[in-house]
Amino acid sequence: MTTVYIADTGVFVRCGGPDKNKFQRLRRALRQAGVSLRIPQRVYTELGGDPAADAYPSGNIPYPDGFEEGWIVVADDLDYTNPLVSTVMDEARRFIANETDRSEDITEKADTALVGLAAQVLDTGEADHVVLLTTDKPAGRAAETLIPQHGFSDRIEFRYVSVEFLESITAQEFR
């Protein structure tokens, strides 16, 4: 069984702070399990896109170390020509608008990149199980609700990345 782990921006922000203990803990857990986290392009852009964020301790995230060491990888581009990917992302956009009681205009299609990527790796057979690590509850719920409706029941799991989750994470989490 192949499980793909998809990580959102919030995971790395959660790792921040001066001591970086949580970052080291996550790194150790992934390396011991021999697993890497995939991040959508969108997340990569968010992590590196704001020099102002450097002023914050939690904005100073040593994620480039993860690329060098191979336990964070940027995922393939989303294939919008894949009808499942495109459909699920449109549905997720509506789902998030509804969940947050906002007009659809405030969400962008790329906001649903996590959900789209999950659908893509399942549809291409690259993974038979996907774990979504995120602090974006509306997107996590969208993935858990929508992807099973397209024939992938019990194949997607949303884990909310709390402080406690990262403080106690071990390789076991990725096996």
Add this chain to the structure above:
Amino acid sequence: MAQSPPRSGRPPIQQLQTVADLLETPALARVYAHILHDGPVTVSEIVDTLDIPQGTAYDYVQNLETASLVEKTREQRPYEYDAEPIALTLSTDGKTQTITPALIAAVARREEDEDIDVYIERHGLDGLAIALEYAYEYVDGTVNHRIAARELDLSPLEAEIILQALEPVATEYVGAAA
């Protein structure tokens, strides 16, 4: 204009001075937040829990008592104190903001959480009060950092940083949110 429900007979403008001190003095805010959360407590319990000098703790408790933000609940030594929840609504130029216990608790954290400190430096206390409203939604799962970023005109990264920093406060005060 300042409005506050009458509390223990202390008129709003007099309370306002102490509330301004609370917003400017994180250690004072910590004392208030602690009494509100754990009260009734004695001053020595405050000293032990918050690790602040005894003289400072006595001064702070007295200031808060004078402003009627805390009151003695035990008249014999050791005195015990409990806090009144603040709700001070300020309106200027059509903009309204309410100073709540949660906002005081967020300010109280700026010494230990530099993310909150940097956010206040960049966006002011009004910015913090608005971010706190988003933090309730974030905890509730009815907003994410991406939507918050667009509505608050921040980068998604900065939005996620402040929402995570305020998450403990929002979680603690969620029932008390107006």
